[in-house]
Amino acid sequence: MSAKLALIPAIARLRDAGVEDPARDARILLAHAMGIGADRLTLHLTDPLQAPAAARFEAAIADRAARRPVSQIIGSRLFYGRRFIVTADTLDPRPETEILIEEALRAPFDTVLDIGTGTGAILLTLLAERPQAQGMGSDLSAAALAVAGRNAGALDLSPRARFQQTSWLEGVSGRFDLIVSNPPYIALAEMAGLEPEVREHEPHLALTDGADGLTAYREITAQAPEHLAPGGRLIFEIGFAQGQAVAWLMADAGLRDIRVIADLAGHDRVVCGCL
CATH class of the missing domain: 1.10.8 (Helicase, Ruva Protein; domain 3)
Structure with a gap:
């Protein structure tokens, strides 16, 4: 045949x-x-x-x-022009996240922290695009961090990328020019309506906080000012209905120049603010 x-x-x-x-x-x-x-x-x-x-x-x-995702079957996914290893322990890097990348690249940075790094796609893409930068990826999942480490090695970025197993910013030291995160933002009540590829095959730890979908934003924005360098930026990917809520959280934390950025479909996708 x-x-x-x-x-x-x-x-x-x-x-x-x-x-x-x-x-x-x-x-x-x-x-x-x-x-x-x-x-x-x-x-x-x-x-x-x-x-x-x-x-x-x-x-x-x-x-x-x-309904197993294609990326898990073939073991990789293309993101921002680079191929990343993907497993059932990580979220599948999505095209919408490239909007966060574009926003991050709008201003210079030498140090970057990616909270909930998963495959490492965000952190490693930013390091690859800014050869002078160094960064760290944090994640609660040891299995996800192992995948991120493999991706760093495959992209020859291991000398500039380090990884730490932790919850949000707990135990993280130092200040960064840029903090980025695509945290679990799906509310528990929304999980049943997800496509089987996501609901049944991607790690729930990276999808939902088991509550209203805003827990990670509350935790990170409250602690971010202690970890941002003067003039540093905090950039989140968000769910389509979370823009205003996350912007308010940033404002309450003392961040300024807060902007909500839409994706190509017109849905709120990224929120950014400066210290």
Whole structure:
């Protein structure tokens, strides 16, 4: 059977499973099974699908039909032009988070702290874009920190990135030019409405605070002024309805020049303020 013929039933299977873009996902998984880049698949669609590749493709399609995220199946995700290792212990880096990256890069910084670093995608992207900078990523999950460390090594950023297992800013020393965070902001009441890819396959510790979704923002904004250098910035990713609430928390903590930034869909996505 050719690779092209193998795609047809796979796409139908994913469509029946409720996958949003079955053709795209089937192509990505087929390319992965064949050991080629997804951008080269078209050149190989007429090739025979060898038995080992066919077995890998079948297993990948079965996983995706069970709504396991593509990034966990292939083990990585592209973010801001770089590939990051992804596991079930981390959130899948999302395109919307690149808005936080763009905001962070609007002003210079030499030191950065990423709270709840997960894969390390935010911290490591900022370090890669600013070669003079050094930074730290904190996370409560030891498993997530292990993934972040692997990503730092893969991107040759280990000399400039360090990691600490802790809750928010507990035990963190020093002051930083920039503090960033994409914390768990989904309210417990909203969890049931999430897509299965998120609800059933991503770590709940990184998704929800088990309350109203604002716990992390309260904790971090209250402590951030003690850890920001003069003129330092605090930048959060937020849920679409949290902009005003998080802006008020920043104001209460004494931050200034507070702005709420929308994503391409017009939803509030990032809040930033300065000390």
